[in-house]
Amino acid sequence: xxxxxxxxxxxxxxxxxxxxxxxxxxxxxxxxxxxxxxxxxxxxxxxxxxxxxxxxxxxxxxxxxxxxxxxxxxxxxxxxxxxxxxxxxxxxxxxxxxxxxxxxxxxxxxxxxxxxxxxxxxxxxxxxxxxxxxxxxxxxxxxxxxxxxxxxxxxxxxxxxxxxxxxxxxxxxxxxxxxxxxxxxxxxxxxxxxxxxxxxxxxxxxxxxxxxxxxxxxxxxxxxxxxxxxxxxxxxxxxxxxxxxxxxxxxxxxxxxxxxxxxxxxxxxxxxxxxxxxxxxxxxxxxxxxxxxxxxxxxxxxxxxxxxxxxxxxxxxxxxxxxxxxxxxxxxxxxxxxxxxxxxxxxxxxxxxxxxxxxxxxxxxxxxxxxxxxxxxxxxxxxxxxxxxxxxxxxxxxxxxxxxxxxxxxxxxxxxxxxxxxxxxxxxxx
Amino acid sequence: xxxxxxxxxxxxxxxxxxxxxxxxxxxxxxxxxxxxxxxxxxxxxxxxxxxxxxxxxxxxxxxxxxxxxxxxxxxxxxxxxxxxxxxxxxxxxxxxxxxxxxxxxxxxxxxxxxxxxxxxxxxxxxxxxxxxxxxxxxxxxxxxxxxxxxxxxxxxxxxxxxxxxxxxxxxxxxxxxxxxxxxxxxxxxxxxxxxxxxxxxxxxxxxxxxxxxxxxxxxxxxxxxxxxxxxxxxxxxxxxxxxxxxxxxxxxxxxxxxxxxxxxxxxxxxxxxxxxxxxxxxxxxxxxxxxxxxxxxxxxxxxxxxxxxxxxxxxxxxxxxxxxxxxxxxxxxxxxxxxxxxxxxxxxxxxxxxxxxxxxxxxxxxxxxxxxxxxxxxxxxxxxxxxxxxxxxxxxxxxxxxxxxxxxxxxxxxxxxxxxxxxxxxxxxx
Numbered sequence: 083x084x085x086x087x088x089x090x091x092x093x094x095x096x097x098x099x100x101x102x103x104x105x106x107x108x109x110x111x112x113x114x115x116x117x118x119x120x121x122x123x124x125x126x127x128x129x130x131x132x133x134x135x136x137x138x139x140x141x142x143x144x145x146x147x148x149x150x151x152x153x154x155x156x157x158x159x160x161x162x163x164x165x166x167x168x169x170x171x172x173x174x175x176x177x178x179x180x181x182x183x184x185x186x187x188x189x190x191x192x193x194x195x196x197x198x199x200x201x202x203x204x205x206x207x208x209x210x211x212x213x214x215x216x217x218x219x220x221x222x223x224x225x226x227x228x229x230x231x232x233x234x235x236x237x238x239x240x241x242x243x244x245x246x247x248x249x250x251x252x253x254x255x256x257x258x259x260x261x262x263x264x265x266x267x268x269x270x271x272x273x274x275x276x277x278x279x280x281x282x283x284x285x286x287x288x289x290x291x292x293x294x295x296x297x298x299x300x301x302x303x304x305x306x307x308x309x310x311x312x313x314x315x316x317x318x319x320x321x322x323x324x325x326x327x328x329x330x331x332x333x334x335x336x337x338x339x340x341x342x343x344x345x346x347x348x349x350x351x352x353x354x355x356x357x358x359x360x361x362x363x364x365x366x367x368x369x370x371x372x373x374x375x376x377x378x379x380x381x382x383x384x385x386x387x388x389x390x391x392x393x394x395x396x397x398x399x400x401x402x403x404x405x406x407x408x409x410x411x412x413x414x415x416x417x418x419x420x421x422x423x424x425x426x427x428x429x430x431x432x433x434x435x436x437x438x439x440x441x442x443x444x445x446x447x448x449x450x451x452x453x454x455x456x457x458x459x460x461x462x463x464x465x466x467x468x469x470x471x472x473x474x475x476x477x478x479x480x481x482x483x484x485x486x487x488x489x490x491x492x493x494x495x496x497x498x499x500x501x502x503x504x505x506x507x508x509x510x511x512x
Numbered sequence: 513x514x515x516x517x518x519x520x521x522x523x524x525x526x527x528x529x530x531x532x533x534x535x536x537x538x539x540x541x542x543x544x545x546x547x548x549x550x551x552x553x554x555x556x557x558x559x560x561x562x563x564x565x566x567x568x569x570x571x572x573x574x575x576x577x578x579x580x581x582x583x584x585x586x587x588x589x590x591x592x593x594x595x596x597x598x599x600x601x602x603x604x605x606x607x608x609x610x611x612x613x614x615x616x617x618x619x620x621x622x623x624x625x626x627x628x629x630x631x632x633x634x635x636x637x638x639x640x641x642x643x644x645x646x647x648x649x650x651x652x653x654x655x656x657x658x659x660x661x662x663x664x665x666x667x668x669x670x671x672x673x674x675x676x677x678x679x680x681x682x683x684x685x686x687x688x689x690x691x692x693x694x695x696x697x698x699x700x701x702x703x704x705x706x707x708x709x710x711x712x713x714x715x716x717x718x719x720x721x722x723x724x725x726x727x728x729x730x731x732x733x734x735x736x737x738x739x740x741x742x743x744x745x746x747x748x749x750x751x752x753x754x755x756x757x758x759x760x761x762x763x764x765x766x767x768x769x770x771x772x773x774x775x776x777x778x779x780x781x782x783x784x785x786x787x788x789x790x791x792x793x794x795x796x797x798x799x800x801x802x803x804x805x806x807x808x809x810x811x812x813x814x815x816x817x818x819x820x821x822x823x824x825x826x827x828x829x830x831x832x833x834x835x836x837x838x839x840x841x842x843x844x845x846x847x848x849x850x851x852x853x854x855x856x857x858x859x860x861x862x863x864x865x866x867x868x869x870x871x872x873x874x875x876x877x878x879x880x881x882x883x884x885x886x887x888x889x890x891x892x893x894x895x896x897x898x899x900x901x902x903x904x905x906x907x908x909x910x911x912x913x914x915x916x917x918x919x920x921x922x923x924x925x926x927x928x929x930x931x932x933x934x935x936x937x938x939x940x941x942x
Contacts, residue, residue: 106662106806116729116849117661213659219807221651221659229643229651231547232536232827299546359813362792376536377649377814377824383789384810394807397662411841419546 088121089404092157092182094148094173095164096129096136098389099187099214103161103396104139114397118404126151152177158407159400162186163214163392171195178206183403183412185396187214193288193304196295200416209412211399216289217242217368219391220384221398226296226372227414234375235297238336239511242289244366244386245280246312246332248272250351251364254329259317272366282311283349286334293370294336294347300422302336302347308427310350319351319505322437322476325465326509328353329361333510337430344425353435354511361511371511428485433462433512435478436491437504442473446499450475453497457490458482472501478509518551519834522587522612524578524603525594526559526566528819529617529644533591533826534569544827548834556581582607588837589830592616593644593822601625608636613833613842615826617644623718623734626725630846639842641829646719647672647798649821650814651828656726656802657844664805665727668766669941672719674796674816675710676742676762678702680781681794684759689747702796712741713779716764723800724766724777730852732766732777738857740780749781749935752867752906755895756939758783759791763940767860774855783865784941791941801941858915863892863942865908866921867934872903876929880905883927887920888912902931908939 091107093100107114107124115121127139128148136144145151152160152173160177162184164170170191174184184203186192192199192215203210213223217240226235241247245267252263264281267273279285287307294302312332323330331354336347354361359381363369368386373379385391406413440446447466454461460480467474479487494500521537523530537544537554545551557569558578566574575581582590582603590607592614594600600621604614614633616622622629622645633640643653647670656665671677675697682693694711697703709715717737724732742762753760761784766777784791789811793799798816803809815821836843870876877896884891890910897904909917924930 102806110662110664113664113729114662117844117847219663219804220810221655224654224659225651228832229654229828230824231831232540232544232829233649233824234540234543299543359792362789374649374824376532376820376827378818378821380650380812380814382810382812385808388808390806391808394660394663394804397806398659399662401661402658405844406841409839409841411836411839414547414835417547 088123089118089158089407090123090125090156091159091161091400092125092151092154093127094160094162096127096139097163099163099392099396100127101136101139102389102393103163106393106397108140114401117401118408120404120408122404125157148173149176152182153180155180157182159403160184161396161400162188163396164188165190167191167194174199175202178202178208181206181208183209183407185399185403186210186212187392187396188212189215189285189288189292193291196292197301197416197418204415207412209403209406211403211413213399214392214395216292217370218384218386218388219394220368220370220382220386222293222370222382223296225382226293227417230374230377233377235372236338236375237373238293238297238370239360240293240334240370241331241360241363241368242334242370242386243280243286243332244368245273245277247363247368248366249281250312250315250330250332253315253317254320257317260313260315281313283309283332286332286349290334290336290347290349293334294345295418297336298338298345298422299417299420300345301418302345302424306347306424308348308350312351315351316505319507322435322505323353326353326435326478328355328509330507331360335510339425343422345422346425346430348427348430350508352508352510358511428483430484431481432484432487433479433481433509434487434491435476435507435509438475438477438494439501439504440473440475441499441501442468442471446473447475449497449499450477450494453493454479454490457486457493459486459490474504518553519548519588519837520553520555520586521589521591521830522555522581522584523557524590524592526557526569527593529593529822529826530557531566531569532819532823533593536823536827538570544831547831548838550834550838552834555587578603579606582612583610585610587612589833590614591826591830592618593826594618595620597621597624604629605632608632608638611636611638613639613837615829615833616640616642617822617826618642619645619715619718619722623721626722627731627846627848634845637842639833639836641833641843643829644822644825646722647800648814648816648818649824650798650800650812650816652723652800652812653726655812656723657847660804660807663807665802666768666805667803668723668727668800669790670723670764670800671761671790671793671798672764672800672816673710673716673762674798675703675707677793677798678796680742680745680760680762683745683747684750687747690743690745711743713739713762716762716779720764720766720777720779723764724775725848727766728768728775728852729847729850730775731848732775732854736777736854738778738780742781745781746935749937752865752935753783756783756865756908758785758939760937761790765940769855774853776855776860778857778860780938782938782940788941858913860914861911862914862917863909863911863939864917864921865937865939866906868905868907868924869931869934870903870905871929871931872898872901876903877905879927879929880907880924883923884909884920887916887923889916889920904934
């Protein structure tokens with residue numbers, strides 16, 4: 083039953099992920115052949131710097147001409163692990179035009195141009211798979227696209243960036259400040275020299291866009307995702323979180339509105355209860371919590387980055403698209419039929435934890451409470467603490483629209499008796 | 513692009529899972545149509561008791577003639593949620609013969625006759641999908657068969673039975689004994705009137721056989737799985753576990769031997785460290801921890817049983833096999849090419865926690881230590897406690913073959929100074 087013509091795979095990029103993909107493809111060839119139902123062969127690896135030493139990578143496969151490689155009509159599958167928008171996008175499009183299916187780990191490209199790429203794949207009757215683009219080795223795209231295909235997903239709540247989780251976990255466990263924790267993450271190789279994409283939430287926002295699109299069967303682009311980084315989280319915020327039985331995580335949150343007629347996607351730091359399964363996700367690990375109508379609450383946990391875990395996800399997709407090639411079929415493509423609009427952050431319903439420095443005199447609480455009432459925001463708990471003529475007031479609200487909550491904070495800032503807003507943090511996962 | 517002839521689905525069984533499958537298929541028809549790429553229609557529901565009131569189930573679909581239903585040549589997909597070996601096996605086989613793909617939630621049947629059923633499906637060019645057979649709504653079969661298809665799984669460690677996890681969690685948190693915790697589980701509907709299949713580990717053993725087969729690409733039958741129930745776990749065992757920083761879980765453990773030349777599958781209670789992600793799985797939840805060469809450590813968590821969660825998994829499979837029908841293809845079938853033999857429990861490498869009641873006199877520890885040494889079992893820690901002329905000795909071993917460990921325990925029982933073996937428990941997850 084086994085076909086004998088080998089499936090030919092071309093690899094674009096040979097960094098930490100690409101070299102691990104090469105290692106597995108060249109050392110586990112028999113297993114891959116059995117699992118695909120046909121032999122599989124790596125026929126070329128496009129790199130920018132051909133002279134770099136790459137242990138275990140066959141030198142005869144290396145080329146600098148990526149375009150010529152994806153134009154080869156005998157290539158069945160192109161694996162793109164270059165990252166970034168160009169030349170990745172052009173190379174993938176050219177691969178489609180020449181009949182190749184594509185496996186990509188490129189979250190930025192998929193979050194920005196997923197719709198056009200899916201359309202191009204469908205037009206040419208080939209596959210576009212990208213399990214590795216979200217949370218490394220953790221199966222998420224496939225469970226959402228396939229396992230939950232008969233269910234209705236209402237919420238996705240995830241820790242999808244290992245760098246920021248490492249930093250926040252460090253701040254939580256050691257009481258360190260942000261800079262100190264970032265320095266340790268950099269020293270240990272968890273943070274890049276320029277950590278902007280991670281700490282400002284850009285990386286997580288791209289993943290949120292991809293997850294929201296798959297979960298709700300609609301189109302969500304990177305621009306649709308509200309984004310706040312975690313560089314302003316302080317040791318004092320962690321102390322406040324502890325008093326509430328919470329910790330702080332940078333969360334990617336994708337939600338269907340209560341009326342079912344729109345969706346939202348956002349990335350920001352938030353307090354979550356210590357009893358929530360995401361609270362105990364340590365170090366650079368990732369985890370994604372999914373709430374679906376019939377399935378209930380599911381969680382997927384594992385290493386969200388790194389060469390070997392990402393290569394595992396890429397290889398799973400290579401096996402899948404190769405099987406499809408053997409069967410002369412394609413897997414599920416983009417599913418965006420619900421066309422649900424993406425609402426703005428102001429419409430998101432959430433809770434705020436607000437810490438105010440106030441004058442220590444009678445009537446302050448009444449003034450503050452009036453401001454909340456005027457904005458239609460209901461207060462859950464208030465805690466007052468006096469210290470040398472000054473006092474602090476910690477307010478946790480009930481659920482309200484983010485626009486109303488942020489307008490409340492702006493109004494509080496204008497009160498004479500409010501000396502300053504020490505911290506504002508959303509509360510999620512309850 | 514949408515085909516117009518509807519895919520026809522026949523349902524066998526209409527208990528808690530079947531009626532939820534019916535509810536979703538009849539109320540979420542438009543979503544299913546969009547996700548499949550063709551309309552889908554429920555054309556018949558075979559039940560034993562047609563007169564039973566089933567809210568929301570269209571009466572005109574009910575039939576008592578299951579055989580006639582699966583013989584209908586216009587049926588594309590048969591969904592089997594009857595359970596048990598017969599008549600499920602004959603009905604599935606007949607469905608294959610008439611060209612239908614099958615979605616089954618039947619762990620007992622798949623663990624016993626999976627190989628023959630997979631062969632029959634392949635012979636007739638149809639699919640056999642069974643995500644719901646293992647751990648309800650938690651995607652496990654698909655991640656193992658597809659997401660990790662390019663990786664090498666070395667270990668699967670899971671809590672795959674909600675009833676026993678509820679009981680053990682209750683014993684842990686309240687100090688209750690087994691009987692008391694079982695009574696509560698029964699009162700709350702988590703345990704059946706006859707809890708044997710759950711508490712004696714039969715249910716978990718069937719799931720272990722299925723998981724081991726998929727994970728290691730070999731055939732593992734129910735008979736190959738070593739099984740110990742959890743009815744003899746005591747409050748004293750939990751107290752010992754706590755002293756070690758552990759809790760006790762009923763685990764399904766599937767492992768590849770260190771030399772890679774055999775596999776094992778087993779179900780038994782075991783101590784696991786509180787720091788292990790499985791330790792915090794509460795109540796009736798299930799979770800499965802997977803260790804793979806490239807992916808590293810992954811965990812999947814969710815509701816392991818119940819009508820709606822199981823229906824979610826069944827529906828995901830219905831969408832998948834319907835898509836395959838539309839594409840005139842089949843998904844991945846059985847993958848048992850490694851033909852790795854299944855070793856016996858004696859060959860499993862594990863650690864023992866042994867609690868002995870001994871005479872409180874000098875030389876006892878030396879005697880006991882000699883017995884361990886004679887069996888080649890190395891001791892990790894020993895704790896001695898005296899109490900009124902008697903003493904207890906708690907020994908935790910290093911890793912050794914289970915046969916050597918159990919022979920050690922037998923030899924200890926024969927020592928004059930050993931009054932009794934108070935408890936023996938394996939230690940896992942380190």
